[in-house]
Amino acid sequence: MTLLGDAGESILREPCRRALIDAEPHAELTGAKSTADAIAARHWSMACELGWTSILLDERDGGIGLGLDELVALSEEIGAHLFCGPWLASAVLAPGLLALSRSRAQDFEWPGTGAAISLAVPRPLPDSTGATRYLGEHPDLASHYLLIDETSEPWGVSCRLLAATDVRLLSRPTALDPTCPVAELVPAADGLGERIETFGDDAARLLRPVHLAIAAELNGVCAAILERAVAWVGERKQFGRPVGSFQGVKHRLADAYANFTKALACARAAAGSDDPYDAQVARVIASEAAARAGRDYIQHLGGAGISWEYDAHLYLKRAVRLNAIPPVAGTLSRVNTDRFIACIDV
Amino acid sequence: MNRQVVTRGHIDDEVAAIIAATDDDVFRRGVRDWLASALQRLAGSTDWRTRAIRRDFRLEFETYLCRAGFSALGWPRRYGGHALDLARQAVFLEEHSRIEAPLPVNMIGHGIVAPTLLAHGSEEQKERFLPGLLDNGTIWCQGYSEPSTGSDLASLSTRATRCEGGYRVNGQKIWTSFADVAHRCFCLVRTGDAGSRHRGITVLLVDMKSPGITVTPIRQITGDADYCAVFFDDVFVPDTDRLGEENAGWSIAMAAAGFERGTYFIPRIVRLRSELEQIVRLAARTPRGDARAIDDPRIRLEIGELLNDCTALRALADDMLRRTARNETPGAEGSVVKLLWSEAHQRLYQLGMEILGTDAILGPGEECAPRHGAVQFQFLWTRAETILAGTSEIMRNIIAERGLGLPR
Structure with missing residues (x-):
């Protein structure tokens, strides 16, 4: 069963799927020793070699210049097969920032398609001196960090790109998601890196591919969860019957499948929509579908679900990590609601 | 085989021009203006919205629409249809719901019987029964x-x-x-x-x-x-x-159920967004202490969730329409649409009742209630929607068994 469907209109899906299946890290990750850094290094060089990191980038910048449909197809496969690496900042957000900075004649030192640009998100509480500490992904791999700050009034996004040599790593905390190691970091000095800020509709347009990529990756995660859960409950027997024949199990999976179907249609439609805010909706819908399916998957597996050696936790943790990347579903939903209400003539 | 089986009688000249429009915007504006003036004409001096849930008015308006030419939008021409593509049919539904036109009464006829007859009926039966659907003479x-x-x-x-x-x-x-x-x-x-x-x-x-x-x-x-x-x-x-x-x-019953869960529910999904807009208007007009119901964070949160569902369900419905156009029989996806829509629709009117506050005590159709008790009516009526045309429990069985292949 492939819930993500066959190649369809995407030229990337089939070759990417094959490469990702060959590179699946499940066994290594559920083994005794965590080896995420080695897996990420392997995955990342594969992604660079196959040109995945430059699909959104303009041809004049050495990219392939493919559309959002291909981004969605590739991101779905990335989620389904637990790809490890700084995909989101390098391949999705950085090209958008480059285009935006150009349109404003603002400096943005584009590090090129080979760079490993890691996303770095702010922690909620500053340190004792009042400085913001960031959590940066894949510190072993990062050549750069893209530091994200959220602005509240007006709502928007603020980013800085720093070379890895321009940040100070404070610690290597344990990461929730074993496929994504993190470091705690701060900029090495004040005033490093050009700040690019954008608000309102412009922010929605800049972040559109990011939300689509996250939504699609979550949908990939959700598809993998459903396929694995269905296989498990079809085989596992209790009371002389497959547990999947009990309605308590069946209906929970039916709900997960309904939500997945909705999320998949929503993200794929948003990739072709005229309204950049549809991508925000797609992310909100996908975040709920994947997180719930991930929690349920553990329930379906029973004792195996709460054991490290089975893969259920890998998917739940990935969904939780993706859902924590700002702006989060709650913020997006609020922004969309305010906009909707303001548009209605009451 | 290509002979004209059912011939449609004369239709309104304006409608004929709208149907023939080559430009999408001209079509949309034409439908919008025509519906507005038709509703005004039929309702006279009263506001049609206050009569929209009444059966006699629903039937009167539906028949008026059909006789003017707005029926059988998607049927093949040789059966008297307009053979409009799905995008055009969706535009008609959007405009129909935007103006809050009353829902049809002959939904079984147009939504289920017509496609089933076209697929399974003998030519003699099509000839006999389709004209009564064209002009809504047969309920x-x-x-x-x-x-x-x-x-x-x-x-x-x-x-x-x-x-x-x-x-x-x-x-x-x-x-x-x-x-x-x-x-x-x-x-x-x-x-x-x-x-x-x-x-x-x-x-x-x-x-x-x-x-x-x-x-x-x-x-x-x-x-x-x-x-x-x-x-x-x-x-x-x-x-x-x-x-x-x-x-x-x-x-045949299963094919009809496929039409029912697929295309039959699409108009309702298209309608969901304008229904949500109505609820937002109600919340903006309803005082809550010193503020308005719309300022209540809990109510805003639920509006947000329903808004997300409107967008997502619409994407799902469009996907479904594309499959239908490719002659794929709606399978488990039809059940997904039915399940998600009926449950979202219930939540919409649960929210409506919460917004009404103490006015929720008033009964459906009560003239002194906001929107003439339409929210109370819908709150009660939507309870039926998770039961009729296959209960939510049956939908979940179908989704699990046919969509995911789980054992029976």
């Missing part, structure tokens, strides 16, 4: 449920016994919507042995005026009586009113 009801047959449809026991030239039907149907005004019934009957289940079911298109039929309206929790019990006492049905072969009714 249809659907004879499925029986007192002992609900979700387990294959257990139905209304019996049709062979006789000279046709069948004699005996038994009882229940929860049959609009049976009291219907001219025909799309009826499932038992023609096989008592234990033959889905192998012994036949579809009859029963004339509701036949001697031996008694219709008793049943009062619903809304206070209205839109559905009925239908009693069959030795009712004669000619062979020519049998759809498909004898004992081959189950697959």
Whole structure:
């Protein structure tokens, strides 16, 4: 069963799927020793070699210049097969920032398609001196960090790109998601890196591919969860019957499948929509579908679900990590609601 | 085979021009203006919105639309249809819902019987029954449920016994919507042995005026009586009113259910967004302490969730329409659409009731209530939507078994 469907209109899906299946890290990750850094290094060089990191980038910048449909197809496969690496900042957000900075004649030192640009998100509480500490992904791999700050009034996004040599790593905390190691970091000095800020509709347009990529990756995660859960409950027997024949199990999976179907249609439609805010909706819908399916998957597996050696936790943790990347579903939903209400003539 | 089977009578010149428009925006504006003036014309000095839930007005407006030419939008031309593509059909539905036009009464006829007849009817039957759908002269009801047959449809026991030239039907149907005004019934009957289940079911298109039929309206929790019990006492049905072969009714019923869960629910999904806009307007007008209900964070949060669902369900519906256009039979996806829509629709009116505050105490249709008690009406009516056309529990079984392949 492939819930993500066959190649369809995407030229990337089939070759990417094959490469990702060959590179699946499940066994290594559920083994005794965590080896995420080695897996990420392997995955990342594969992604660079196959040109995945430059699909959104303009041809004049050495990219392939493919559309959002291909981004969605590739991101779905990335989620389904637990790809490890700084995909989101390098391949999705950085090209958008480059285009935006150009349109404003603002400096943005584009590090090129080979760079490993890691996303770095702010922690909620500053340190004792009042400085913001960031959590940066894949510190072993990062050549750069893209530091994200959220602005509240007006709502928007603020980013800085720093070379890895321009940040100070404070610690290597344990990461929730074993496929994504993190470091705690701060900029090495004040005033490093050009700040690019954008608000309102412009922010929605800049972040559109990011939300689509996250939504699609979550949908990939959700598809993998459903396929694995269905296989498990079809085989596992209790009371002389497959547990999947009990309605308590069946209906929970039916709900997960309904939500997945909705999320998949929503993200794929948003990739072709005229309204950049549809991508925000797609992310909100996908975040709920994947997180719930991930929690349920553990329930379906029973004792195996709460054991490290089975893969259920890998998917739940990935969904939780993706859902924590700002702006989060709650913020997006609020922004969309305010906009909707303001548009209605009451 | 390409001869004209059903010829449509004269239609309104303005409608003909709108249908023929090559430009999408011209089509949309044409539909919008035409609907507005038609509603004004029919409602006279009263606001049509206050009459939109009344059955007589719903039927009057539906028939007016059909006779002017706004029916059979997607049917092939040789059956009198307009052969409009799905995008155009969706535009019509969007405009119909934007202006809050009353919902049709003959939904079974247009949404279920028409596509089923086009797919499974004989040419003679198409010739006989399609004109009554074009001009809405024939209202249809659907004879499925029986007192002992609900979700387990294959257990139905209304019996049709062979006789000279046709069948004699005996038994009882229940929860049959609009049976009291219907001219025909799309009826499932038992023609096989008592234990033959889905192998012994036949579809009859029963004339509701036949001697031996008694219709008793049943009062619903809304206070209205839109559905009925239908009693069959030795009712004669000619062979020519049998759809498909004898004992081959189950697959036709399943195809009809596919249409029902697929295209039948699309208009309702399109409508969801304008219904949500109405609820937002209500919340903006309803005081809550020193502020308004719309300023309540809890209410805003739920509006946000419903808004997300509107967008996502619309994407799902569009996907479904594309599949239908490619002649793929809606499978588990139809059940997904039905399940998600009916549950979102319930949540919408639960929210509406919360916004009403103490006015929620007033009954459906009450003139002194906001929107003439339409929110109370919908709150109660939407409880039916997770039950009719397959309960949510049956939908989940279908999704799990057919969508995911889980064991029965």
